[in-house]
Amino acid sequence: MNIRDILKENPLVLAPMAGITDFPYRMICRELGAGLVFSEMVSVEALIREHKRTHGMLHTDPAERPVVFQIFGSKPESMADAARIVSQGAADFIDINMGCPVPKVLKSGAGSALLRDIGLAGEIMSAVVNASRIPVFVKIRLGWDANNIVAKDLARVAESAGIAAITVHGRTKAQGFSGNADWGMIRTVKDSVAIPVIGNGDVRSACDARRMLDETGCDGVMIGRAIQGNPWIFREAKQYLETGVMPPHPTDEERQAIMLRHLRDMVRLVGKDVGVREMRKHLCWYTKGLHGGAEFRTRINRLSEMADVKQEITGFFSALRSSAPVAQQV
Numbered sequence: 044m045n046i047r048d049i050l051k052e053n054p055l056v057l058a059p060m061a062g063i064t065d066f067p068y069r070m071i072c073r074e075l076g077a078g079l080v081f082s083e084m085v086s087v088e089a090l091i092r093e094h095k096r097t098h099g100m101l102h103t104d105p106a107e108r109p110v111v112f113q114i115f116g117s118k119p120e121s122m123a124d125a126a127r128i129v130s131q132g133a134a135d136f137i138d139i140n141m142g143c144p145v146p147k148v149l150k151s152g153a154g155s156a157l158l159r160d161i162g163l164a165g166e167i168m169s170a171v172v173n174a175s176r177i178p179v180f181v182k183i184r185l186g187w188d189a190n191n192i193v194a195k196d197l198a199r200v201a202e203s204a205g206i207a208a209i210t211v212h213g214r215t216k217a218q219g220f221s222g223n224a225d226w227g228m229i230r231t232v233k234d235s236v237a238i239p240v241i242g243n244g245d246v247r248s249a250c251d252a253r254r255m256l257d258e259t260g261c262d263g264v265m266i267g268r269a270i271q272g273n274p275w276i277f278r279e280a281k282q283y284l285e286t287g288v289m290p291p292h293p294t295d296e297e298r299q300a301i302m303l304r305h306l307r308d309m310v311r312l313v314g315k316d317v318g319v320r321e322m323r324k325h326l327c328w329y330t331k332g333l334h335g336g337a338e339f340r341t342r343i344n345r346l347s348e349m350a351d352v353k354q355e356i357t358g359f360f361s362a363l364r365s366s367a368p369v370a371q372q373v
């Protein structure tokens with residue numbers, strides 16, 4: 044699969060998000076319009092030790108392709124071993140995480156820590172590219188902090204190492220998620236390399252996606268936090284990019300159907316106990332801003348039986364329908 048063609052057809056990319064972009068949610072986003080989906084980050088050390096849960100994270104289905112599996116680690120040999128494992132499966136691409144700012148990941152020398160050691164970052168990229176049977180991407184931040192911006196240099200190193208595409212989150216490690224993503228720097232990276240660049244940071248609507256493409260010249264637009272409880276952002280952005288017209292927001296019926304389907308698929312994948320627990324945050328996000336949502340969220344966080352959760356969802360939407368203002372008879 045050629046990443047350039049994929050992004051040309053549909054530049055909308057689902058971000059890798061730990062605890063969120065698992066198989067059930069990737070399928071939903073893909074069906075609603077994402078052109079390319081990223082997995083949660085997977086630890087190479089756990090993968091190599093054949094950790095059962097970690098291998099479960101590699102679960103996929105032809106219907107979600109093209110799919111990118113993201114790995115994180117700090118040792119070129121382990122990264123290469125993990126790349127062999129991942130590329131023997133059904134993934135289309137491997138992505139190397141060089142942006143995660145979580146202390147536990149940094150302590151192991153992975154994620155954003157690699158922004159401070161371009162030499163090692165380059166070694167890792169070469170090792171993974173050489174070991175992998177499928178194309179390899181890298182996802183970076185701008186640098187460690189405002190005084191150490193390395194995005195342009197690192198992108199060039201990536202290109203020389205044979206990386207097929209680069210995602211740039213327009214913040215430094217020090218920023219975490221604060222401040223605004225610097226789209227100007229994404230443009231700088233785009234102008235510095237010939238490989239496709241996926242822009243990331245602060246895309247919260249279909250209009251933002253259009254603006255990111257126009258302002259940075261990037262090949263793809265990655266959407267992260269705005270997908271929480273809102274997979275329809277892909278449908279809206281896709282239609283808006285294609286026609287300039289914004290489709291209507293999801294109806295309550297669609298919202299209910301996706302919530303029930305998400306619950307069902309999650310439970311199928313990880314079992315009832317874990318599935319119901321994992322779904323709580325999603326169900327809370329899905330009902331943000333809806334009438335009666337706060338009470339729903341309090342109740343849902345106390346339930347542990349799937350049947351009760353289903354009933355709560357159905358009850359919430361029937362209450363919502365009956366509380367909606369009835370159209371005036373003329």
Ligand SMILES: Cc1cc2nc3c(=O)[nH]c(=O)nc-3n(C[C@H](O)[C@H](O)[C@H](O)COP(=O)(O)O)c2cc1C
Binds near residue numbers: 059062246267269
């Ligand atoms: C809860 C959460 C989990 C994340 N997990 C990952 C991850 O596993 N790998 C990764 O590269 N980035 C991860 N990110 C960063 C996002 O992929 C993305 O770069 C960031 O949220 C900026 O994009 P946004 O402004 O659209 O949210 C995560 C972000 C959040 C909020």
